[in-house]
Amino acid sequence: MKAPKKAVLLAIAALSIPVLAGCTPGTASPSDEKITLNVWGFAALSEPLVEQYEAENPNITIDVKISDYDASHQALLTALAAGQGPDIGQIAIDYMGEFVATPAAFTDLRPFGAEDIEGDYLDWRWAGGVADDGSVVGIPTDVGGMAIAYRTDLFEQAGLPTDPAEVSALWPTWDDYIATGAEYVAATGGTFVDSGKSVFRAVSNQGDLKYVDADGEPIFETNPVIRDAWDYGVAAIDAGLSANVGTFSAEWNAALASGAIATLPAPAWMLGYMQGQAPDTEGLWNIATLPGTAGNDGGSFLTIPKAAKHAQEAYDFITWLEAPEQQLALFQENNTFPSTPVLYEDPDVLSLTNPFFQDAPVGQIYVESVKAVDGHPVGPKDRIIEGQFQNGLGRVDGGQQSGEDSWKQTIEDANRELGN
Amino acid sequence: MTAASGLSTPRTIGRKVGIGGRFSPYLYVAPFFLLFLAFGAGPLLFTGWVSLHSWAPLETEHPFIGLDNYVAMFSDARFWKALGNTFTIFLLSTIPGLLLSLVIASALNNRSLKVKTFWRMALLVPNITPLVTVTLVFASIFGRDYGPIAWVLQTFGLPKIDFEGNALLTQGVIALMVIWRWTGFNALIFLAAMQAVPASLYESAEIDGASRWTTFTQVTLPMIRPTILFSVVTSTVGGLQIFTEPLIFTDPFGGNNGQGLTMTLLVYGQAFSSFKFGYASAIAVALLFIVLAIAGINFLIARLIRSA
Numbered sequence: 001m002k003a004p005k006k007a008v009l010l011a012i013a014a015l016s017i018p019v020l021a022g023c024t025p026g027t028a029s030p031s032d033e034k035i036t037l038n039v040w041g042f043a044a045l046s047e048p049l050v051e052q053y054e055a056e057n058p059n060i061t062i063d064v065k066i067s068d069y070d071a072s073h074q075a076l077l078t079a080l081a082a083g084q085g086p087d088i089g090q091i092a093i094d095y096m097g098e099f100v101a102t103p104a105a106f107t108d109l110r111p112f113g114a115e116d117i118e119g120d121y122l123d124w125r126w127a128g129g130v131a132d133d134g135s136v137v138g139i140p141t142d143v144g145g146m147a148i149a150y151r152t153d154l155f156e157q158a159g160l161p162t163d164p165a166e167v168s169a170l171w172p173t174w175d176d177y178i179a180t181g182a183e184y185v186a187a188t189g190g191t192f193v194d195s196g197k198s199v200f201r202a203v204s205n206q207g208d209l210k211y212v213d214a215d216g217e218p219i220f221e222t223n224p225v226i227r228d229a230w231d232y233g234v235a236a237i238d239a240g241l242s243a244n245v246g247t248f249s250a251e252w253n254a255a256l257a258s259g260a261i262a263t264l265p266a267p268a269w270m271l272g273y274m275q276g277q278a279p280d281t282e283g284l285w286n287i288a289t290l291p292g293t294a295g296n297d298g299g300s301f302l303t304i305p306k307a308a309k310h311a312q313e314a315y316d317f318i319t320w321l322e323a324p325e326q327q328l329a330l331f332q333e334n335n336t337f338p339s340t341p342v343l344y345e346d347p348d349v350l351s352l353t354n355p356f357f358q359d360a361p362v363g364q365i366y367v368e369s370v371k372a373v374d375g376h377p378v379g380p381k382d383r384i385i386e387g388q389f390q391n392g393l394g395r396v397d398g399g400q401q402s403g404e405d406s407w408k409q410t411i412e413d414a415n416r417e418l419g420n
Numbered sequence: 421m422t423a424a425s426g427l428s429t430p431r432t433i434g435r436k437v438g439i440g441g442r443f444s445p446y447l448y449v450a451p452f453f454l455l456f457l458a459f460g461a462g463p464l465l466f467t468g469w470v471s472l473h474s475w476a477p478l479e480t481e482h483p484f485i486g487l488d489n490y491v492a493m494f495s496d497a498r499f500w501k502a503l504g505n506t507f508t509i510f511l512l513s514t515i516p517g518l519l520l521s522l523v524i525a526s527a528l529n530n531r532s533l534k535v536k537t538f539w540r541m542a543l544l545v546p547n548i549t550p551l552v553t554v555t556l557v558f559a560s561i562f563g564r565d566y567g568p569i570a571w572v573l574q575t576f577g578l579p580k581i582d583f584e585g586n587a588l589l590t591q592g593v594i595a596l597m598v599i600w601r602w603t604g605f606n607a608l609i610f611l612a613a614m615q616a617v618p619a620s621l622y623e624s625a626e627i628d629g630a631s632r633w634t635t636f637t638q639v640t641l642p643m644i645r646p647t648i649l650f651s652v653v654t655s656t657v658g659g660l661q662i663f664t665e666p667l668i669f670t671d672p673f674g675g676n677n678g679q680g681l682t683m684t685l686l687v688y689g690q691a692f693s694s695f696k697f698g699y700a701s702a703i704a705v706a707l708l709f710i711v712l713a714i715a716g717i718n719f720l721i722a723r724l725i726r727s728a
Contacts, residue, residue, distance in 0.1 A: 070672065074692045081477035098695055102478035246671075250559070254566045384694055387673060394676035398585040416496070417694065 035310050037317060039064045040079075041090030042072040043269075043300065045321070046330055053320060060313060076305075080105045085305030087314040091138060093299045094383045096128055100138070101380040103131035107304040110136050112315040120324060124375020125339050129301045138301025139318050142327070142336040144267025145366035146202055146295025148177075149274065149357065153284050154262045158187040164360060167288040174203060174232045174291045181241040184262060191243035194252060194261045196233035196393045202265040203229035204389075205376075206294050211386070212379035218418055220385055221411050233393045234403035244397040253277045265290065267297040268337035268366045275356050287360035294372030299339065337366050344371060381418055388414040464708075471701035478695070489702035499703065501678050502686040503710075505591060509666075509682065510659040512595035513602075518651060520603050525610035526636060540611070543604030554597060555668040562593050584670060587679035594665045594680060602658070606651050613647035614640060649722045653715055660711050663688065683707045 039045065039062060050062050065086070067075060073095045079085040091099050099105070114136040118126055121140050129138035148171075152162040160180065161167055171177035177199075181192035193199060204210060207225030212218055220226050236242055243260045245252040255261050257278040266274070266287075274285070302318040304311050320326060327338035328348060335354065343349045344367045352363035392410030395401045401409065471489055473482040493499050528539055546554075560567050562583040570580060583589045617640060625635045641648075666680035672689055674681025683703065691700035 077477060077692065077695070099478070102476070104480060105478045245565070251563055251565050260565075387693075391673060391676045398582060398676060400585060400677060416498075 034059055034061070035313050036061045036063050037088060037310060037314055038086035039088040039090070040072060040076055040086040041066055041088075041300075042069045042092065043090065046333055048333070049321060049326055049329060053317060060317070062317070080305055080307075083307055085307045087304065087308040087310055088318060089303045089305055090141070091301050091303055093128060093301070093378070094386070096138065096301055097378045097382045098380045099303070100129065100131050103133055103135045103137050105306055106135075106137045107306055107308060107311050108135035108137075109139070109304065109315060110134075112312065114139070114315075117319060117323075120340050120342065122339050122341055122370070122375070124373065125299060127375070128378050129303075138303040139322050140339040141300045141302060141322055142269065142298075142330070143339045143370055144269060144296050144298035145337045145369040146205070146265060146267050146290045146297055147362075147365045147369055148263050148288050148290055149266040149271070149285050150263040150288055151259065151261075151281070151284055152286050152358065154188065154190065154259060155184075158184045158262075160184065160187075162286070164286050164288050167286070171288075171291045174199070174228075177291045178232065178235050178239055178241065181236065181263075182239045185240045190262060191260050192241035192262050193236060194243050194245050194247065194255065194264055196237040196242050196244075196397050197390045198247065198265050199236045200229045200233035200389065200393055201297060202290060202295055203232050203292075205296055206292050206373075208374040208376050210376040210378075211382050212377055214377050216377070216379050218379070218381075218385070218414075220389075220414060226389075230389070230393070230403075230407060234396055237393070237397050238403070242397055246394070248273075257281060265295075265297075267295075268331075268335050268362065269298055271354060271357065271362065272334045272336075282356050283358060285357045285360075287354075287357050287362060287365055289365060290369060293369055294374075295369050296373050296375075331363075335362060337370065384417045385414045388417065467701045468705055470697055471699075471705050473698045474696075475698035475701070476695050477691075477697055482698070485698070489699050490706070492699065493702050493706060498678065498681065498686060499706075502674075502681045502683050502703075505587075505674070505678070505680065506660055506662065506682045508588075509591045509595050509598070509662055510656070512591060513598035513662075514652070514655045514659050516595075517599040517603050518606060518648070518655065520599065521606035521610055521651070522648075524603065524607040525614055526640065528607070528611050529614045529640075540608060543607050545604070546601050547605045549601075551601075551664045552668060554601065555665050558593060558597050558600075558665075559669050584675060584679075587677070590666075590670060590675060590679040594662065594669060597665045597669075598659065598662065602655065606655070609647060609651055610644060613644035617643045645722075645725070649718065653718050656714050656718060657711055660707065660714065683710075 037060060041064065044066050045062075045064050050064070054060060054062060066072070069092065073091065076085065076089045076091070076099075080089075117139075118136075122143065125140045125143055129136060129140060131137050148167075150167060155162050155167070160183070161170065170180050184190070184192050204226055207223070209219060209223055209225060211220045211223070211226070237244075243255050245255045245260070252261075256264075256274060257280060259281075264270075264274075275282070302322065304314045304318070308314055322339070324338070324340040324342050327336075327340050328343055328346065330336045331338055331343075331349060332352060338344075338349070349363045350361075350367060352361070353359040354362045388410050391413070392406045395406045395409075396403050400406075470482075472484060472486060474485050474488075475482045524543070528536070533539065561569060563570055564580055564582045564584070573580060581589070583593050621639050621643070622635065625639050630638065661684050662682050663684040666674060666682050666685050667688070670680035672685070672693055674685050674689075684707070687700045687703050687707070690696045690703065
C-alpha cells in the first residue's frame with residue numbers, strides 16, 4: 001500500500017502548490033476580479049478622466065449616480081444611517097460639517113496612506129475632511145476661489161470702464177463695490193447684482209472665522225465678519241443694486257441671460273454653469289478681482305462610507321482623481337479649480353484663459369483669490385445657520401422686513417436651530 | 421346542530437360550514453393586514469418609539485429622553501406656524517375644491533350631454549400628471565419676473581406681484597395647485613353617486629313643481645351625503661399632509677419667512693436638513709393625532725346631520 005499512498009501524497013502536493021500560491025496575500029493578480037465602484041454625487045465626474053482610469057485598470061468599472069444637490073446628500077444620509085452606502089460618496093463642503101461629525105459612518109483613510117498625501121492639498125481645505133478624533137474622512141476635490149464676473153457691454157452703457165484691470169481697481173473694498181453699483185443703477189436703471197445674499201456669502205467667506213470658532217462654539221452673533229457681511233448685503237439691497245433672484249432658480253437663469261445681472265460674485269465652478277445657462281451672452285462677460293481679493297465658495301470631498309465593499313480600490317481611484325495631474329486636467333476641462341497648491345505655480349494653470357469670458361485669465365485670477373484665503377473652522381450646524389442668514393436677507397430683499405428687524409429674527413432663528 | 425333541546429337553533433343556510441370555512445374570511449383579508457402591519461403599523465410604532473429619543477441618524481447611540489421632544493415642540497414657534505399654514509392651505513383648498521366638484525358633477529349629470537366619456541377622462545388628467553411637473557409649471561406661471569401673469573401685469577403697467585413673498589399669496593397658489601389636482605377626481609366620485617340616485621325621485625320632484633335649485637338641494641345633495649362625507653374625509657387626510665407643492669414652490673425651509681411651511685415639510689426639514697430624527701418623529705406623531713381628531717370631528721358632524 002505504500003506506492004499508492006505516495007502517489008496520493010504527491011498528487012496532493014502537486015495540487016496544493018497553485019492553491020497555496022493563490023492563498024498567499026498580496027499575490028493575487030489585480031486583473032482577476034471584476035470590480036464595480038459605485039459613486040454617488042451631485043456634480044458629474046469628468047468623463048475623459050473616468051474613461052482613462054477604466055482603460056488603465058481594465059478590471060474596474062465606475063458607475064456614477066448623479067442626483068440633485070440636496071437629494072444626493074439625503075440619499076447618502078439615509079444609506080449611511082441604514083449601514084449601507086456606495087463605495088464613494090461625494091459630499092459638498094456645506095454639508096461636510098455634519099457628516100464629518102460622525103466619522104464612525106465612514107472608512108478612516110489613514111490606514112490607506114492618506115497622511116502621506118496630506119501635504120498635497122490646501123491645509124484649510126484638508127482640515128475640513130478630518131474628524132475630531134483625527135480620522136481622515138474625505139479627500140478634497142476642488143475649491144471655488146472667488147472673483148466678480150461682469151458684463152462689459154452693460155458697463156459700457158453705464159459709462160464705466162470695461163478693462164478688467166481698471167474694473168478691479170474700481171472696487172478694492174466692498175464699500176467701493178456698492179458705490180460703483182449705485183453709479184450703475186443711477187446711470188442705467190438696471191440692477192447690478194443678483195441678490196443681497198450673494199454679497200453676504202462672498203464677504204462672509206473672507207475672514208478666518210465664520211459661524212463657529214476653533215472649539216466649535218457658535219460665534220455668528222458677535223463675529224464682526226458676519227456682521228459686516230450682513231451690513232454689506234443690506235447696503236446693496238437698500239441702494240437698489242439687487243435683482244432679488246435666488247441663485248440657480250429659474251428666475252436667476254433668466255436674469256443672467258436678460259442682463260438683469262450686471263455683476264456676479266462667481267467661484268470658478270460657476271463659470272461653467274453660466275456658460276450653460278446663458279450661452280447667448282458669450283463674449284459679453286469678463287472677470288475682475290473680488291473686493292478684498294481673498295475668497296472661496298464651494299468645493300467638495302470624496303468619502304468612502306464604512307459599508308463600502310471595495311475600500312482599497314475606491315481609495316486608489318479617488319486619490320488618483322484628485323492628484324495634482326488630474327486636477328489640472330479638470331481645471332482645463334471645465335474650470336474646476338484645484339485644491340492642490342503645487343498647481344498654483346504651474347504655468348499651465350496660470351496661463352489658462354476662458355474664451356467665453358473674452359479670454360479672461362481665469363487661472364491667474366482664481367489662484368490669487370485662493371492664495372489669499374486663510375480658511376475658517378467649519379461646524380456641524382453651519383449649513384443650517386447659513387440658511388437662516390440667507391432667509392433673513394431674502395426677507396430684506398423682498399421688502400418684508402428692515403435690515404435691523406431681520407437681523408434680530410435671523411439670530412433668534414439660528415439660536416433656536418442650534419438649541420433644539 | 422340538532423333540535424333535540426326544543427330551542428329553535430338557526431339552521432345554517434346552504435352547505436355545512438366546517439372549521440376551514442370559519443377561518444376563511446380571515447385568511448382572505450390576512451394578506452392586506454400582514455402588509456399593513458409590516459409597512460403601516462410597524463413603522464408607525466417605530467416612529468413613536470424614535471420620538472422618545474434624541475436620534476441623530478448617523479450616531480450609534482440614541483439617548484432616551486422621554487417626552488422632551490414633545491415639550492420642545494409645543495414651545496416651538498415653527499410648529500405653530502406650520503400648523504397654521506397647513507390649516508390655511510387646507511381650508512383654502514378643500515372648501516372651494518369640493519364646491520367646484522359638486523358644480524362640475526351636477527353639470528355632467530345631464531343625460532343629454534354629448535361625448536360623456538371624453539369629459540370624464542378630461543377630469544382625471546390633472547390627477548395623473550406628476551406632482552413635481554405640476555408644481556414647476558405653476559411656479560413658472562406665478563413667477564415674479566417672468567411668466568404669463570407677470571407679463572400680463574407688465575402689459576397693463578401694474579406693479580409686479582411676488583407670489584412667494586406674501587404668506588397668503590403663497591398659500592393661495594399652493595391651494596390652487598391642490599384644487600387643480602383633486603377637483604376632477606372628486607367630481608367623478610360625486611358624479612357616480614349622483615347617477616345612482618333613483619330617477620323616480622327626480623320625477624316626483626318635477627311633478628311637485630320644484631325648481632332646478634330646489635331639486636339639487638333637496639333631492640340630490642341629501643342622497644349623496646355619504647359620498648360627500650367620504651370626499652371630505654379623504655380631502656382632510658390628504659390636505660393636512662401637503663408636501664411636494666410647498667417644497668418645490670418655495671424651498672425646503674418653506675420660504676424666507678416660512679410662509680409655505682406645512683407640517684410635513686417641517687418634519688422633512690427637521691429629519692433630513694437638521695438631522696433630528698427624534699424631533700421630526702414627534703412632529704409626525706402630533707400630525708397623526710391632529711388628522712385623527714379632524715376625521716373624528718367629521719364623523720361626529722355626519723352623525724349629527726344624519727340624526728337631525
